Amino acid sequence: MADAAVKQGPAAEVEQELTDGFHLVIDALKLNGVETIYGVPGIPITDFGRMAQAEGIRVISFRHEQNAGYAASIAGFLTKKPGVCLTVSAPGFLNGLTALAHATTNCFPMILISGSSEREVVDLQQGDYEEMDQLAIAKPLCKAAFRVLHAADIGIAVARAIRAAVSGRPGGVYLDLPAKLFGQVMDATAGKKSLVKVIDAAPAQLPAPDAIKRALDVLKGAKRPLIILGKGAAYAQADDAIRSFVEKSGVPFLPMSMGKGLLPDTHPQCAGAARSTVLAQSDVVMLIGARLNWLLSHGKGKTWGAEPKKFIQIDIEPKEMDSNVEIVAPVVGDIGSCVNAMLAAMGTWPAAPADWMKTVTTKRDENVAKMAPRLMNNNVPMDYHGALGVLRTIVKERPDAILVNEGANTLDLARGIIDMYQPRKRIDVGTWGIMGIGMGYSIAAAIETGKPVLAIEGDSAFGFSGMEVETICRYKLPVCIVVFNNDGIYRGTDVNSVSSDPAPTVFVKGARYDKMMEAFGGVGVNATSPDELKRAVNEAMDSGKPTLINAVLDPAAGSESGRIGNLNPQSVLRKK
Numbered sequence: 001m002a003d004a005a006v007k008q009g010p011a012a013e014v015e016q017e018l019t020d021g022f023h024l025v026i027d028a029l030k031l032n033g034v035e036t037i038y039g040v041p042g043i044p045i046t047d048f049g050r051m052a053q054a055e056g057i058r059v060i061s062f063r064h065e066q067n068a069g070y071a072a073s074i075a076g077f078l079t080k081k082p083g084v085c086l087t088v089s090a091p092g093f094l095n096g097l098t099a100l101a102h103a104t105t106n107c108f109p110m111i112l113i114s115g116s117s118e119r120e121v122v123d124l125q126q127g128d129y130e131e132m133d134q135l136a137i138a139k140p141l142c143k144a145a146f147r148v149l150h151a152a153d154i155g156i157a158v159a160r161a162i163r164a165a166v167s168g169r170p171g172g173v174y175l176d177l178p179a180k181l182f183g184q185v186m187d188a189t190a191g192k193k194s195l196v197k198v199i200d201a202a203p204a205q206l207p208a209p210d211a212i213k214r215a216l217d218v219l220k221g222a223k224r225p226l227i228i229l230g231k232g233a234a235y236a237q238a239d240d241a242i243r244s245f246v247e248k249s250g251v252p253f254l255p256m257s258m259g260k261g262l263l264p265d266t267h268p269q270c271a272g273a274a275r276s277t278v279l280a281q282s283d284v285v286m287l288i289g290a291r292l293n294w295l296l297s298h299g300k301g302k303t304w305g306a307e308p309k310k311f312i313q314i315d316i317e318p319k320e321m322d323s324n325v326e327i328v329a330p331v332v333g334d335i336g337s338c339v340n341a342m343l344a345a346m347g348t349w350p351a352a353p354a355d356w357m358k359t360v361t362t363k364r365d366e367n368v369a370k371m372a373p374r375l376m377n378n379n380v381p382m383d384y385h386g387a388l389g390v391l392r393t394i395v396k397e398r399p400d401a402i403l404v405n406e407g408a409n410t411l412d413l414a415r416g417i418i419d420m421y422q423p424r425k426r427i428d429v430g431t432w433g434i435m436g437i438g439m440g441y442s443i444a445a446a447i448e449t450g451k452p453v454l455a456i457e458g459d460s461a462f463g464f465s466g467m468e469v470e471t472i473c474r475y476k477l478p479v480c481i482v483v484f485n486n487d488g489i490y491r492g493t494d495v496n497s498v499s500s501d502p503a504p505t506v507f508v509k510g511a512r513y514d515k516m517m518e519a520f521g522g523v524g525v526n527a528t529s530p531d532e533l534k535r536a537v538n539e540a541m542d543s544g545k546p547t548l549i550n551a552v553l554d555p556a557a558g559s560e561s562g563r564i565g566n567l568n569p570q571s572v573l574r575k576k
């Protein structure tokens with residue numbers, strides 16, 4: 001609370017405690033358990049950051065708002081509480097907006113709080129400093145957007161923002177705070193009374209008993225059942241219930257990228273290494289916190305085989321049902337409640353059909369055996385498999401470290417090769433396949449979990465947020481970045497045959513990203529072999545010192561667009 005006191009009245013000398021917009025926002029956030037704010041300072045929020053820090057909120061100051069926004073979004077995913085990002089008006093707001101849209105798309109709870117210019121001037125379009133109608137621009141990109149004009153409304157606005165972000169399907173919320181609001185003064189007692197502590201921000205949503213019965217009947221009747229665990233299942237933090245349910249059902253499971261580790265990838269029921277087989281051959285598929293979007297080929301087409309499937313879907317969002325194909329057993333509710341209701345209603349459950357389990361495990365073991373020798377290669381320059389073989393072992397030995405991953409080949413191959421052992425330890429490009437999450441995610445993961453972070457980054461992917469290595473050094477975070485340096489996007493071998501300009505997909509050859517880390521006092525290592533890579537990563541993970549390892553990869557090792565080259569449109573005019 002502000003302790004400014006003014007004397008009022010002539011002789012009576014009544015002392016009135018005052019507070020202001022700055023402090024009301026801070027108090028409202030603190031009252032609701034917000035411990036960290038990610039952002040970039042400037043007019044009109046510079047003092048807000050200082051005051052928030054002075055009041056005990058951790059303020060993590062970034063070099064670019066997009067990275068602060070991504071940090072807030074993944075903080076939301078990791079903690080089930082809205083991650084808060086703070087930006088300045090117009091350009092700062094726009095820089096943060098990509099992350100807000102990303103949070104909404106990925107169903108992560110986040111609040112973007114942005115300062116804005118004076119309403120009177122903005123609405124008459126008279127050219128204020130950083131003028132922009134931010135509320136209107138944010139609206140279509142988030143779950144809810146609010147503007148506060150009166151200090152007395154701050155408490156309600158923050159409460160609404162929190163509730164909107166975490167209840168139902170989580171997502172991004174925008175809170176617009178015009179400069180004038182921060183300086184507005186009100187009586188401190190009335191101010192305190194105006195704050196709202198949100199009770200039960202994300203209420204349990206119980207599934208209907210007949211929906212549970214319908215789903216279990218369909219699953220029981222399956223000859224070749226499959227469970228798909230998405231990042232919604234990881235977000236739900238119902239880890240024990242999910243594990244019990246999967247194990248009691250005996251059904252093979254396929255984790256989506258960020259669902260990996262809910263049950264270990266080495267679990268006997270894990271079908272991760274038999275993905276194509278289980279998608280094509282299953283007859284009943286139960287989706288838990290996963291959407292039938294492009295990542296699952298929309299539930300139809302060649303990937304899903306010739307025979308029709310029956311889909312069961314557990315999701316908190318009723319509108320998600322039938323979005324791509326018919327869902328024969330929709331179960332609407334929060335995953336914890338739904339899975340617990342399933343467990344309670346299962347009774348004695350038959351073992352999964354033996355011939356199906358045999359098909360799955362045979363295929364899986366075959367694929368794992370095929371991959372094994374490639375992961376042990378000691379080639380110089382390194383290829384993806386040699387480098388990832390080493391990192392795979394390191395993650396196995398350090399299962400509680402957080403793995404951040406982005407790139408094309410660097411992403412697709414790391415996802416397949418590196419086994420995860422614990423829930424919410426793998427965070428990556430998400431629903432959009434977005435580049436640029438790397439450093440923001442690494443910073444938030446280190447701060448929110450206190451665990452060491454290993455970021456495996458394509459050289460292009462790293463470039464989107466690379467300047468934040470300074471932030472990592474400044475806050476002394478235990479982040480080890482491995483840049484898979486293949487001189488470019490997908491490959492470093494493209495040649496422009498018509499001019500001296502480089503081809504659009506290639507970068508400076510032999511670049512030394514490790515020097516960037518050294519510039520800020522961190523550890524830089526140039527690794528040219530799997531052995532060197534292994535030594536450097538282990539050292540970094542042991543010391544907790546900010547480290548960047550430039551892993552020199554064969555520029556010819558990757559393929560165009562990694563695993564999703566099929567999504568590129570084709571031109572009939574292009575010479576092959």
Ligand code: ADP
Pocket residue numbers: 106107169170229230231232233235236256257258259288289290291292293295314315316317320333334335336430431
């Ligand atoms: P993936 O990319 O891993 O397949 P998606 O992001 O497509 O996962 O799907 C996540 C789904 O999880 C969303 O449809 C979202 O509504 C749902 N979801 C998120 N949190 C919960 C929850 N607590 N309970 C139920 N469903 C949830």
Ligand code: TZD
Pocket residue numbers: 406407408409410411433434435436457458459460461462484486488489490491558562
């Ligand atoms: N911009 C944004 C924001 N997201 C994107 N996904 C892209 C551009 C396009 N893109 C990809 O889809 S992957 C990628 C880009 C630019 C980089 C791939 O190169 P890399 O990884 O060096 O990170 P590999 O290992 O060389 O394939």
Ligand code: MG
Pocket residue numbers: 458459460484485486487488489490491
């Ligand atoms: Mg590359």
